[in-house]
Amino acid sequence: MTVECDSVPTADALTASNTCGDISVVYDETRTDGDCPNSYSLLRTWTATNICGVTIEHNQTITVIDSTPPVLTLPNNVTAECSDDLSPINFGEATATDNCDPNPVVTFNDVRTDGACSGTYTITRTWTATDSCGNVSTADQIISTSDTTAPEFDQTSLPGDVVVECDGVPSPVVLTASDNCGSAVVTVNDVRNDGNCDFNYTITRTYTATDECGLTKTHVQTITVQDTTPPTFVEALPVTNIVVECDSIPTPQTLTAVDSCGSAVVTVSDTRTDGICPNSYTLTRTWTATDECGLTTTHSQNIIVQDTTPPTFVEALPSDMTVECDNIPDVTSITATDNCGSATVTVNDIRTDGDCPSNYFIARTWIATDECGLTTTHTQIITVQDTTAPVPTTSYEATLDVSCTDIPDAPVLEFEDNCSANIVVVYNETNSFDENVFVDYQIVRTWTVRDACNNEAVYTQTLNVTLDEVYSEVVAEDRCFDEGIVNLNDIISDTLNTNGTWELLEGNPDATLNGSIFDPTQLKLAADFLPGDGGIDYRFRYTTTHEGCISITEVIMNIHADCVVLPCGENDIVISKAITPNGDGYNETFDIAGIDLCGFVAEVKIFNRWGALVYESNNYTLGSIETSGAQGDWNGSSPKSSIGASGKLPNGTYYYIIKLQNSGLSPLTGPVYLGTR
Numbered sequence: 001m002t003v004e005c006d007s008v009p010t011a012d013a014l015t016a017s018n019t020c021g022d023i024s025v026v027y028d029e030t031r032t033d034g035d036c037p038n039s040y041s042l043l044r045t046w047t048a049t050n051i052c053g054v055t056i057e058h059n060q061t062i063t064v065i066d067s068t069p070p071v072l073t074l075p076n077n078v079t080a081e082c083s084d085d086l087s088p089i090n091f092g093e094a095t096a097t098d099n100c101d102p103n104p105v106v107t108f109n110d111v112r113t114d115g116a117c118s119g120t121y122t123i124t125r126t127w128t129a130t131d132s133c134g135n136v137s138t139a140d141q142i143i144s145t146s147d148t149t150a151p152e153f154d155q156t157s158l159p160g161d162v163v164v165e166c167d168g169v170p171s172p173v174v175l176t177a178s179d180n181c182g183s184a185v186v187t188v189n190d191v192r193n194d195g196n197c198d199f200n201y202t203i204t205r206t207y208t209a210t211d212e213c214g215l216t217k218t219h220v221q222t223i224t225v226q227d228t229t230p231p232t233f234v235e236a237l238p239v240t241n242i243v244v245e246c247d248s249i250p251t252p253q254t255l256t257a258v259d260s261c262g263s264a265v266v267t268v269s270d271t272r273t274d275g276i277c278p279n280s281y282t283l284t285r286t287w288t289a290t291d292e293c294g295l296t297t298t299h300s301q302n303i304i305v306q307d308t309t310p311p312t313f314v315e316a317l318p319s320d321m322t323v324e325c326d327n328i329p330d331v332t333s334i335t336a337t338d339n340c341g342s343a344t345v346t347v348n349d350i351r352t353d354g355d356c357p358s359n360y361f362i363a364r365t366w367i368a369t370d371e372c373g374l375t376t377t378h379t380q381i382i383t384v385q386d387t388t389a390p391v392p393t394t395s396y397e398a399t400l401d402v403s404c405t406d407i408p409d410a411p412v413l414e415f416e417d418n419c420s421a422n423i424v425v426v427y428n429e430t431n432s433f434d435e436n437v438f439v440d441y442q443i444v445r446t447w448t449v450r451d452a453c454n455n456e457a458v459y460t461q462t463l464n465v466t467l468d469e470v471y472s473e474v475v476a477e478d479r480c481f482d483e484g485i486v487n488l489n490d491i492i493s494d495t496l497n498t499n500g501t502w503e504l505l506e507g508n509p510d511a512t513l514n515g516s517i518f519d520p521t522q523l524k525l526a527a528d529f530l531p532g533d534g535g536i537d538y539r540f541r542y543t544t545t546h547e548g549c550i551s552i553t554e555v556i557m558n559i560h561a562d563c564v565v566l567p568c569g570e571n572d573i574v575i576s577k578a579i580t581p582n583g584d585g586y587n588e589t590f591d592i593a594g595i596d597l598c599g600f601v602a603e604v605k606i607f608n609r610w611g612a613l614v615y616e617s618n619n620y621t622l623g624s625i626e627t628s629g630a631q632g633d634w635n636g637s638s639p640k641s642s643i644g645a646s647g648k649l650p651n652g653t654y655y656y657i658i659k660l661q662n663s664g665l666s667p668l669t670g671p672v673y674l675g676t677r
């Protein structure tokens with residue numbers, strides 16, 4: 001083939017085949033230069049070789065030529081005054097492009113031609129472009145020199161463009177012109193350009209002012225003649241928008257039209273705009289009235305075709321339910337049908353948390369969707385709740401009968417819950433033991449367990465405690481009765497409560513016990529309570545409660561009179577001055593007081609005023625002046641053994657002689673008056 005230098009084809013990719021196996025094809029290209037850079041030949045060779053080395057060859061010779069001259073781009077033709085510099089510097093230089101030579105050579109040559117008036121001529125500047133293979137192209141640039149100032153219209157306001165109906169075309173306006181080099185004349189010329197109908201066209205009205213050298217100034221007025229009134233429909237127009245089901249699309253209504261300039265025809269067309277599904281779309285129904293000039297009036301009706309019937313579920317729908325948190329039902333399989341096609345059913349669960357982790361709501365929604373996306377939904381509300389409290393996983397005895405001395409420790413209980421991993425266990429123990437009441441009591445151990453949803457259960461162990469006695473004995477230090485009161489609470493263990501009861505078991509009750517306060521100072525010296533006689537052994541019992549049991553503490557204490565010195569001198573003796581045995585309880589007997597605790601034995605003799613012995617005793621019972629309950633023996637009577645008459649003695653003064661054996665004292669003598677008052 002022979003091709004231009006810018007149209008060399010790419011080599012074809014050839015293949016080969018035979019019956020003996022695979023064949024390889026090798027391509028080769030050889031260039032041979034011609035008489036210019038863009039003139040040469042290409043020899044292309046394809047060699048096919050089979051697996052046995054047998055070859056076949058195909059050769060192609062491509063003759064490349066450059067026969068296309070360069071393309072010139074000229075400066076614009078210009079008009080110049082005759083005194084202007086006419087070199088290319090002022091009027092532009094031509095350029096050239098070539099299909100193969102990137103730098104073609106550009107030259108020019110000028111030829112002058114005189115004009116019709118003085119100073120008016122033309123220069124024909126011929127530009128030549130030559131490429132590297134000698135292809136040449138030429139073009140002329142015309143430089144006109146003359147009177148370059150065109151005349152000017154005298155009027156300041158020139159006719160403007162107008163649009164008129166076909167019967168309103170205006171006549172030409174008379175214009176004049178002036179020229180700087182001479183006179184000028186104005187001519188007018190109309191050119192009609194037909195439109196799309198007889199009544200639609202334009203008139204190009206050109207006003208031309210021409211001076212003596214033929215210079216012109218033009219003004220163009222465009223007069224648009226047109227039929228601007230469109231036709232009008234005759235009948236009432238269909239409503240603009242209607243909505244119908246896919247099987248109820250109406251047929252087009254027949255409309256007619258009239259036009260002010262001629263006849264009109266009405267056409268109707270439907271344009272469909274697909275919707276989101278096959279049975280949901282919009283028909284734009286357009287009636288177009290067209291007159292002879294193509295003016296139109298349109299009316300459009302939008303017919304909205306839709307599928308409004310949603311699908312229907314087939315099976316019975318699940319109802320709301322309340323379940324335990326470990327018994328949530330599986331999703332029920334439900335299908336659906338649709339009046340316009342198939343329908344699919346999806347299901348979705350939405351969880352709404354409640355007031356605790358295992359209390360919540362599941363809104364399980366089945367959605368049936370047809371091909372147009374219409375849906376029918378059914379929602380089942382599953383109320384999930386945790387109403388089961390934790391239960392123990394370890395065994396224990398609910399009731400135990402125990403002694404207060406052997407109360408077992410509380411068992412360690414473990415619990416589990418059907419829903420919650422976190423279980424709160426609160427242990428509490430109540431004890432009905434009253435330290436001031438000596439009765440059996442109960443210990444109630446309570447485990448209150450609560451899961452994450454505050455389900456609570458209470459498990460108890462009741463211990464029926466027998467109030468046994470714990471006995472102890474304390475031997476207190478001996479005390480003299482005159483050393484003051486004793487708080488027995490100070491003797492017992494300070495760990496015992498002090499609300500118990502003290503009682504006197506052994507000892508002289510003259511020493512009082514008030515609560516824990518023991519007052520031995522109330523004791524009086526007597527024949528059986530004297531210094532050095534070993535005192536009185538007291539035993540006290542303190543009964544209280546301690547550590548849930550009855551605590552009995554017995555305190556043994558000796559109260560003695562060793563700290564007392566007895567008053568046994570003569571000055572300590574008080575003898576009755578008078579006796580009045582009249583039964584009034586005062587001075588009933590003759591008493592010797594003050595020495596009764598000294599262990600003395602008194603020998604008493606009573607004499608009347610004549611010296612007669614009226615009473616005698618070798619072991620007189622001593623009385624007490626201070627107490628009426630300790631009286632002597634003599635009450636004013638004279639026993640038979642006495643000297644004198646026996647029986648009641650008469651009133652009067654009598655005389656006594658008292659000898660205190662082993663006292664070291666002289667006999668005591670003195671008068672005593674006996675009376676009845």
